[in-house]
Amino acid sequence: MARQLEEQIAGRFPIGRRLRVLDVGMGRGTQALRLARAGHEVTGVEQDATLIAAAREALAAEPEGIRERMRIVRGDGRDTGVHFLPGSFDVVLCHGVLMHVAEPDPLLAGLARVMAPGGLLSLLVRNGDALALRPGLSGDWAGALAAFDTTVYRDGLGLDVRADRLSALTGTLAGIGAPLHAWFGVRVFTDTVPPDAAPPDDLAALLAAEERAGRTDPYRGVAALLHLCGVRGGAAAG
Template sequence: MSGQLGRIGQLGPLEQQLLARQLDEQTAAVFEADRTLRVLDVGLGRGVQALRLARAGHRVTGLESDPDLRDLVEKELADEPEEIRKRVRLVPGGSQDTGAHFLPGTFDVVLCHGELIQARDPGTTLAGLARVLDGGGLLSLLIRNDDALAMHPGRTGDWDAAQAALDFPERAGRAFRLETFTRGLAGIGTPLRQWYGVGIFGHDRLPEEDDEAERMLALEERAARTDPYRSVAAMLHVCGVRGG
């Protein structure tokens, strides 16, 4: 299952753009227009969403345990105008370290786009993410969809991976399913607001032609919110609001 586990950390351009559109939709629905948001990006990775949000005027803190990835983001920041560089702060640490670095209610938006799947105790980590959210704040999670693990390798003819996915044992507390996370979010006072599918049709590259790329994005975006298609996506983008 290592390929599936690593997939979230290596989102393609289409997936990143789709995630950005979904995130913008949720922030627009939850917060008033033109508000400068305090954002925490847990598992910063290459900083795609963090840099995008900083360019939009928000203050972003990136929590990342991998020094090489922090260096990559620092290099990206070096090419940005000073006003954008000032909006970004990088902090060494992993998803389990939010309580050690931040006080309760510090952020308006917390992103965790892949780190939960590697957490030793996802439930405790999830509670820690919600803890640093201010009241009415948005929690954005990207998780593996355990209900569809065999779909994508099976569709591409990777029979060994499909078989391994079907045989993948469900471990107590480690089931990455919408039902599980709906209960978990309610239990930590950050109930589910909306969820989307990501990676429904299995494409991770955008066509070079702008018209074709926009058509593909529009198709993925529509399917991402439509049953039953979103239920068989490779990943789920799950959004909750602190205090409901």
């Protein structure tokens, strides 16, 4: 996903330009720190105190120049209008957040509002069109059959959360003035791998295969996650 994001940023903005980045639901700050290290001004928004502490600890270990380029705001992403002015950011990230929001449209509209014209919106969502794949590959036939008719699933923490369908999000992005520009699959081959599994010896080959599948039909359509990129005021993808 980081490679996909870098590709989209490089294709939209001049090389060397310092971008204003908002990362909503930044978690431990992995993507935020990556972009701060690349020279951008990054604002991370997170509501979980434990994750904020982890992000602050990681930031404290960075050189002063990087620490100065990143700030952390406590919030849940639905109050962007309170914290930020319209057009404040060139790039807005919202990764792994929509599945925890019962009604995502207001959140997405708020994110579009704080994007500058031509700005990039990066979303990472659970793929609502492929929910039957994981239980099916695990031999849970009842679970696979049930998953065809729902967009609700149980996450790794045992919580019932929500998935999004590509067609619905495409319409939503068009409606908020940030039409879909590009989309990718994430975790095509590796979704059933246990989260605590050790990295394989051939990790580079695994990542290359995942990246290739994530941009190739029909594989990307059955990925566990979808990475969608919209452009504020842009034209929809063909």
